[in-house]
Amino acid sequence: MKCSIPTNVIVLVAVTASLALTGAQLGTAAQGSSPGREPVARLMLSVLATPVDGASAERANSGVDLALGESRGVSFATTSDLCTRAIGSSSQVPDVRGARHVWRVEFTLIRASTDRIVVDISMDRVEEPSRSARHLQRRLTLVEGTPHVLDFVERADAQDGECHTANLVLEISAALAETSTLAGQILDYDLWLVDHVPDGRDSTRHQTLAGVQGQQLPFRFDIRWPLAALVPSRQLVGDLVETVSGAIRGRARADGRIEISLTTSRVLAAGEGSTGDGGLKFFTMRDGERVSLELPASRGRRSALDASGGRSFVTDEELLQHHVTSVILSVNRRRQ
Amino acid sequence: MNESWEEMLSRFVDGESVDPDSLAEALASPEGRDALVDYTRLRTNVRVVPAEPTQAFYTAWRRNCAARPRPAGRSVSYRVAAVLIAAAALGGYGVDAWHRRPADAPPRVDRVLRFEPAEWRMEQGVSR
Numbered sequence: 001m002k003c004s005i006p007t008n009v010i011v012l013v014a015v016t017a018s019l020a021l022t023g024a025q026l027g028t029a030a031q032g033s034s035p036g037r038e039p040v041a042r043l044m045l046s047v048l049a050t051p052v053d054g055a056s057a058e059r060a061n062s063g064v065d066l067a068l069g070e071s072r073g074v075s076f077a078t079t080s081d082l083c084t085r086a087i088g089s090s091s092q093v094p095d096v097r098g099a100r101h102v103w104r105v106e107f108t109l110i111r112a113s114t115d116r117i118v119v120d121i122s123m124d125r126v127e128e129p130s131r132s133a134r135h136l137q138r139r140l141t142l143v144e145g146t147p148h149v150l151d152f153v154e155r156a157d158a159q160d161g162e163c164h165t166a167n168l169v170l171e172i173s174a175a176l177a178e179t180s181t182l183a184g185q186i187l188d189y190d191l192w193l194v195d196h197v198p199d200g201r202d203s204t205r206h207q208t209l210a211g212v213q214g215q216q217l218p219f220r221f222d223i224r225w226p227l228a229a230l231v232p233s234r235q236l237v238g239d240l241v242e243t244v245s246g247a248i249r250g251r252a253r254a255d256g257r258i259e260i261s262l263t264t265s266r267v268l269a270a271g272e273g274s275t276g277d278g279g280l281k282f283f284t285m286r287d288g289e290r291v292s293l294e295l296p297a298s299r300g301r302r303s304a305l306d307a308s309g310g311r312s313f314v315t316d317e318e319l320l321q322h323h324v325t326s327v328i329l330s331v332n333r334r335r336q
Numbered sequence: 337m338n339e340s341w342e343e344m345l346s347r348f349v350d351g352e353s354v355d356p357d358s359l360a361e362a363l364a365s366p367e368g369r370d371a372l373v374d375y376t377r378l379r380t381n382v383r384v385v386p387a388e389p390t391q392a393f394y395t396a397w398r399r400n401c402a403a404r405p406r407p408a409g410r411s412v413s414y415r416v417a418a419v420l421i422a423a424a425a426l427g428g429y430g431v432d433a434w435h436r437r438p439a440d441a442p443p444r445v446d447r448v449l450r451f452e453p454a455e456w457r458m459e460q461g462v463s464r
Contacts (some may be wrong), residue, residue: 193440193453264451279456283449292445296456328442 039065041117043107045074045083046147051164058089058169065177066109073106076170082155083163100152102126102172110139114251115261116282117142123150140172143280144249145216145263147171155295157220169214176251178214185213186334187250187258192222192320194292195242196324210334220245227270227304230319235307240319243267244295246278250331257284258331262293266325268300268316275300290330297323341368349375 042062050056064072078085080100103125110118123136140148154167178184191208196202205221221244227236246264253259265278277298285291298316306312341362348354349372360370 004406195441206442277456277458279451281449281455282453285447290443290446292448294448294450296451296458299458322383327449330443 001192021066022174037067037070039067039070039177041109041112041119042175042177043072043074043109043117043119044175045076045087045105045150046171046173048088048171049165050084050167050169052159053164059229060085062067062087064089064090064107068109068112071106071108073320075102075104077102078153078168080157081160082153082165082168085168094190101197102128103151105150105170105172105294107172109324112176113144114176114259115249115280117144117176119174121150121172125151142172142174143263144175144214145173147173153219165184174216175202175269179254182213182252182254184208184226185252187213187252188332188334189217189248189250190330190332191242192328193223193247194326194328195223196326198322209248213250215278216247218245218247218250218325223330227314227319231314234312234314236312236314237305237307238271241269243269244325244327248329252333253284257286260329260331261286262327262329264293264295264327266295266298268302269316270302270304273302275302285329285331287333289329290328292326292328295325295327342371345371346375348372349379 018121042063044061046058046061047137048056049059060076062074062076064074074087074089075086076085077096077099078101079096079098079333082101084096084098086099103123106122106205108120108122110120112118118139118141120139121137125134125136126132136150137202142148149169149171151170152167153170155165169321187210189211191207191209193205194202195204203223205223207219207221209217209219223242223243223244224239227234227238227240230236230240243262244266248263248264249261251259260281260283262281262283263278264275264281267274267276274299277296277300279296281290281293300316300318301313302316303311303313338357344354344358345362345368348359363372
């Protein structure tokens with residue numbers, strides 16, 4: 001009697017052996033690179049699945065805690081229909097019968113501060129049974145909680161009755177680890193939007209926020225001007241609406257200062273259309289210090305109705321000549 | 337004797353005019369006569385009490401009360417009390433105004449920062 005081994009079993013054994021080997025190597029590297037060092041950041045590999053008939057959703061994730069200079073990895077494997085998946089850190093080798101797509105992602109932490117986590121990634125993707133491989137190496141600067149899309153795979157075979165996955169997206173995200181002495185510190189934010197006009201009346205808006213340090217908090221301000229008041233000579237009809245929104249993340253440091261990451265977006269709208277710009281600023285401030293952050297002048301161009309019913313173009317320089325828009329911020333550590 | 341007899345007899349003793357028939361009826365009874373005697377005695381006793389304090393009273397008052405120094409911290413003059421009440425009211429208003437700082441009054445700034453070109457994504461968009 002002839003004894004044969006099915007092909008898929010051979011593939012499974014090969015994939016498992018590959019992941020076990022790489023996992024063992026990574027585990028050894030991690031232990032040797034930073035014994036006793038406190039991790040400062042957590043790197044996460046997440047997998048988003050999109051069904052053929054619905055919305056995308058995260059279906060798997062695995063993360064590793066890293067100290068500066070430390071390297072560790074995460075592996076992910078899935079079958080050809082993308083419905084059977086396994087994920088784990090290098091010491092937890094995913095075990096998927098008949099795995100078709102296999103990834104191993106290695107992270108090396110370079111620098112870490114609020115919303116600026118610099119990490120080197122090395123990705124290897126292996127396609128079974130051909131064993132074709134693709135290697136990718138990148139240096140990323142990640143904003144906490146904001147993902148970086150790493151790879152994409154689409155289902156190649158025909159759909160069956162139970163599995164409806166159309167594709168998978170692999171993405172990386174990062175977050176700082178909170179030190180035990182400052183974890184849970186509540187920060188109170190006092191935010192102002194000021195549109196200053198020389199020899200004119202300033203427009204101001206005010207908002208207060210509070211949250212645990214490291215938590216990102218959204219804010220939003222709106223200022224509305226009649227177009228006719230901004231440029232009387234053009235006899236324009238309607239309003240110009242400036243929306244300044246964004247998110248702030250503060251983190252208390254051991255030296256008493258507070259690290260701030262301020263994401264700001266500005267949208268100007270006259271009628272139905274709108275244009276926008278924005279930026280990200282990092283700075284530190286003292287407890288209770290009041291810092292003003294000036295936004296660059298807008299460079300958009302828009303059309304607006306005039307008194308005759310026609311449309312004419314007007315630039316933001318013309319509309320907001322001499323206007324200076326600033327966000328004023330102060331942060332206080334709440335005494336607990 | 338009923339209530340109206342008492343009232344009528346009291347007014348009579350005080351010198352007010354009363355109905356003679358009612359007075360006669362009241363005095364016809366022993367209770368009425370006793371009541372009249374009681375009211376007359378009370379009236380007489382009240383008249384012998386001097387209405388004005390004697391000079392001795394004034395002397396004693398000056399010695400014991402007027403000349404005594406005011407104990408510190410035990411009483412507050414009306415002026416001081418008024419000032420304290422006004423200060424408390426203004427203080428309360430001030431705290432309330434501080435909490436309800438008007439929306440068009442941003443705080444004074446300690447430091448001014450700007451978005452550097454590398455930190456700002458400038459878009460020269462056109463909207464219609």
